[in-house]
Amino acid sequence: MMELKNSRIDKKELRGDALEVLAENLEFCGNPGLSLAFRRAASVLKSLPDAPRRLEETQHLPCLGEHSRAIIEEISEYGSCSRVEEILNDERYRTMKLFSSVFGVGPKTAENWFCRGLRTFEQVLNDPSIRLNRMQTAGFLFYEDISKPVSRTEAIALKIIVEEAVTSVIPSASVSITGGFRRGKEFGHDVDFIIKTPEAGQEDSILPAVIERFKRQSILLYSDLQESTFDLRQLPTHRFEAMDHFSKCFLIVKLKGEQETGRDWRAVRVDLVAPPLERYAYALLGWTGSMLFERDLRRFARLERGKLLDHHALYDKATNTFLSANTEEDIFTHLGLEYIEPWQRNA
Ligand code: CTP
Ligand code: MN
Ligand code: MN
Ligand code: MN
Structure with missing residues (x-):
């Protein structure tokens, strides 16, 4: 006190x-x-x-x-x-928090388990009426590792691995760290990467190729590949969507290195996104976050500028046109804002 x-x-x-x-x-x-x-x-x-x-x-x-x-x-x-x-x-809050800390378990599943009277992981795992999906199975299997924060040093080590895989397939492609680490955070719950491919169509083939390579290297522990559903004709969206329509994958990979556990590797969550080149600036802005910053920026665009911004595009309602952007700077300029550095986006 x-x-x-x-x-x-x-x-x-x-x-x-x-x-x-x-x-x-x-x-x-x-x-x-x-x-x-x-x-x-x-x-x-x-x-x-x-x-x-x-x-x-x-x-x-x-x-x-x-x-x-x-x-x-x-x-x-x-x-x-x-x-x-x-x-x-509160028992409900504590249980919901515990259950939703598992990769693949959202509030709905957590609530379902709570309502069945389950309170611990042990009870969930021993309940014969519960069938875990692939994501949740991985979530429990690697729970300890992926609950542990990822350090910047580990993020940089992963960048080298991702870069090596990407450029072995497309030598002129490039990889950048995005998400919390791009905003300057020292720790994260995962590491987010955005891939820039020079030619149209490569954004669709690069992720399956990277996944294949990680498999052959025996470092792939889990993968969920989401193919692109991007279609400019369905834009712009008025509702805030956390998810974008680009080709992306959610992975768990093995990162080699001496661990406190005595093992010589740990499991880490990695997200990869590969947008088409002409969408790159918007994808980078969207994936850099924070989630709250993205929301506020979109709200500002809509209410103060009459423009609709999302992960994919910026649409001007006054002229009924999409505004193109090669860099994040272009997007801020379209919005009549000074450039906001990634480290200033930690809302
Ligand atoms: N994102 C997304 N689609 C997803 C998941 C995330 O577009 N399916 C975007 C979010 O908009 C967010 C960014 O990716 O801005 C990073 O998300 P996330 O990794 O969840 O959060 P971080 O800010 O990186 O924080 P942490 O350090 O906890 O990972
Ligand atoms: Mn969860
Ligand atoms: Mn992240
Ligand atoms: Mn992420």
């Missing part, structure tokens, strides 16, 4: 984290709309250099509703918030 009183930094994180617990719980309760409101509020708090000390200081902050401000006030006064404590101790 004393410590909390003396440290503004700690309190700031405490408040942001508290709002994130509320957001997560709302997601588990099937209320994504309200959940998003709390995620935005948490993100605003975390972006402040100093935590607000009094309620009045939160008055002019964006995205903070009455509810969020009440929680901030309670934490500044008592060091904790009773509603958050209640959620953290």
Whole structure:
């Protein structure tokens, strides 16, 4: 308690984290709309250099509703918030959090298992009426490894492996790290790569070839290849879609190296996306994230600029045309914004 009183930094994180617990719980309760409101509020708090000390200081902050401000006030006064404590101790929340921490288990499956009275992994794995799909099977099999954060050093080691596989198939293709690591994060839950191929059509053949190569090298532990469903005629989309339509794959690969476990490899989650060349800038922007930044940028484009932005394109409603872009800079220019560096996109 004393410590909390003396440290503004700690309190700031405490408040942001508290709002994130509320957001997560709302997601588990099937209320994504309200959940998003709390995620935005948490993100605003975390972006402040100093935590607000009094309620009045939160008055002019964006995205903070009455509810969020009440929680901030309670934490500044008592060091904790009773509603958050209640959620953290709630059996349903704890079980949903545990189950959805498994790769391949979303809120629906987690809820289903909870409603059947299951509370532990052991109970799930021993329940004869439960059939795990391939993704969930891999999720349990490699649970420990893929729950462990991936370091930047590991991400760079993986980049060399992915690059080697890609250029052995198409020598003039290139690979870039995207996702959280591109935003400068030191750790991630996976490593995201975007592949640039010089000729039309290569974006469809490169991923199956990389997967084949990883198989032959005996480093492929799981793969889910999603072929392209990209079609410019179906754009633009008005709804926020987390998923894009490019050719992509979700993998678990073996990364060699001495581990604390005594093994000489660990399992790591890797995502690869291969957009058509003329879509590259949009795909890069979309895959760099963060998810919240993407949402906010799209909302800004729509409300402030009358343009529809998604993973694939930018559509100008005033002229009914798609705006082309070779680089991310082009996209920000179309939106009338100064370039926003990847490390400034950690919303
Ligand atoms: N993404 C996507 N399609 C998916 C999954 C992710 O387009 N099926 C995009 C998201 O829009 C996000 C980016 O890929 O902006 C990275 O997603 P993810 O790896 O989940 O998150 P990170 O920001 O990289 O965070 P972490 O370090 O936890 O991986
Ligand atoms: Mn999950
Ligand atoms: Mn990632
Ligand atoms: Mn990812």
